Amino acid sequence: MASDTAPPRASAPSARALSASLLPALVVGVVASLLFVGVSEAAELLQGVLWKNLPDALGVGRYSVLWMLVMLTATGVAVGLVVWKVPGHAGPDPATLGLDAPVLPPTVLPGLLLAVALMLAGGPSLGPENPIIAVNVGLAFWLGSRFLPRVPGALWPVLAESATIGALFGTPVAAALVISEALAGRRTAGPLWSNLFAPLAAAAAGALTTSLVAHPTFDLGLPGLARPGWADLLSALVVASLAALLGMLGVAAFPYAHALFRRLPHPMLALPAGGLVLGLLAALGGHLTLFKGLSEIGTLARDPDGWTFGQFLTMAVVKLAALVVAASCGFRGGRIFPSVFIGVALGMAAHALVPGVDLSVGVAAGVLGMLLAVTRQGWVSLFTAAVLVDSPAILALLCFASLPAWLLVTGRPQMQLHDDGSPVT
Template sequence: MVQDTERQPTAAPAVPSAPARALLPLILPALVAGIGCSLLLLLVSGVAERLQGALWEDLPDALGIGRYSAVWMLVVLTATGVLVGLVVWKVPGHAGPDPATLGLSAAPVAPGVLPGLLLATMLMLAGGPSLGPENPIIAANVALVFWLGSRLLPRLPRALWPALAEAATIGALFGTAVAAALVISEALAGRPMRGALWDNLFAPLAAGATGAMTTTLVAHPTFDLGLPPLGRPHAGQVLAALVIASAAALLGLAAVYAFPYVHRVFARLGHPMIALPAGGLVLGLLGGLGGPLTLFKGLSEVAELARAPGDRTAGQFATLAVVKLAALLVAASCGFRGGRIFPSVFIGAALGLTAHALVPSVPPALGIAAGVLGMLLAVTRQGWVSLFTAAVLVSSPTLLSLLCLASLPAWLLVTGRPQMQLRADGTAAR
């Protein structure tokens, strides 16, 4: 009897695991990178917070001006544009590459760029533009870790150092190594790997965990908004999650498609001392329209929204979302050094609370989480980060299943579309 060998299944070749002796030398560099990246983030954030207090509390009080009056917002944001413009124009390195071209991964820049980049970031965080610290801090940490690591330990692969710095910074930003592991695993999915997945994740996970633990021990951050957990879900909540996440993704895509055009408008101004003050002026006008909640990176402002979801109408929440989205577009296009994740969290949360105000049976926790999920999927195009960020805002195991379902139609809307990140030639990355 002849056997049909063509139909016999063939076992996939086993991926060889790295021996422990190959991974052990990576532990110490990962721990040092995690601590160092976290401390740099805390230093920049701490200086920015002190400067913010001086600009928005001490100085207007001394002058007898309302802290967040429309006039003061216009003055401070325009002045912030002037100061950041001076840094970009005059400081060596010009505060790094165009921030519109940066994401959560960064190529190492020369160490001489970092003083200007960090100074511009601190001024931005204190002055009120709607950007977060993630992109410039990742770029700075990648540059430092790469420069030090490649000189002190030249035998280790050069590609290791950016991975350690990115994982450590993401862990420090979110206060957990899970976020770092998810981002790194998503990045590895598009690259050829040597060895098993967990062998490739070993050192970045150690760096991310160390960065997260350092931040937790020093600063005690939390993303949990303290909203009531979701009970047993029903069909109406499933439908609400699908609709809110998809609507947020569509709103985010509108900003993504507008991004290259807004960037081109500011690029035509031709000089940072024109583009950045002009951007600051527009942001000041938007601040007068949306109020102080639409300023800054947005995390503490999200907590303020969540504390009293019934205090505003659907129109007021929608206005906050639209103004913040416009502020994000302007700040990211005119040259302010900052990232787009944290402002997107505010926009998604405001949109979710709009849904709660329109349909009170939609729990605030569900609205916020689904809105953040859809907005981040459109802006970042990173599924794991979007799911993780939306889930940690509300401590509810039930909600995670709803978010996984809601991510499917939202992903179908955004996949294959441009990202809110530009190439060097000004075209949208995909």
């Protein structure tokens, strides 16, 4: 009798429908990757001019306190001008955006691209992920609806998000994990693999395009973990939990920092003020706490004994403070990449304090705990932590370490706000 009252189940997608989605998915994947690579390359070129050529020409130290203060404040002025004057004002408040981007009007996208490129070059502690996803979502939806109106409109944002995540991480696995996590909360028809078919194709195309064009890598070259022991399990549990607790401190401070900058009623006040604060933080933490953090974790990994416990811990705390300030004052950017730097610095601090903590275990567990606190994306946190050390043996440790860390963060606010400034839970 229960079947008589149950709602009818939607039919699973047919092979023909899945095949029809393949070509749009591949096109979106390639275009999304090329846009990401193009913006990243342009930002790196500008970064070289601002942080190498210009200070050398002026006879100023590249990472002197004076130059960091000048450059970060100037970056706030430049991004503030874009938010103020460019049509679309570089999109909505970035504190309200996550990986699940809204469909923005086409007029907003050029300003958002310019704002994120200036931010990446200028040094604030944010990554490219949120704005690049938003631009690709808006572009895919606008072009797809215009030239392929028979394709369901709801498919374009999913393809663009998947493609961009694949391009960002250089592998489609991350996108598949994110999409599967999103689908877990929805009532969907058919097998999971059918629902992942088109997004996975877009992610694979984006990842492969990025790999062929830019050759990205997340492997830090740390010593592999051949056989985990009880000490490694204890280390992973403790470091991941401590990283999650530190991350939650940043999450707790986020709405207050956002409210403080909101009192400055104009982007030409809030963003330069935020840039000045970021310059002061960089003076405290050193130049490795600047930028999105991906190149900087490579610097740390090449000489893990080159800093003391106190220096590693200072970099982690300063980077977290810089992430909170940059994300709350109006800079356009994402929170995953700087969170990875914080986790790496914490893991290396644990190793420096207690040499018995395996370096790879400490780094992976620190990244896992920090990402769980900041993003609340379980699969992405596990995947990113594991891929950084390129050691299959560490996966079991990370799965165990995620349990207490998740209990510490679940049900609590995350580092994202509603439009009224209240935290998303």
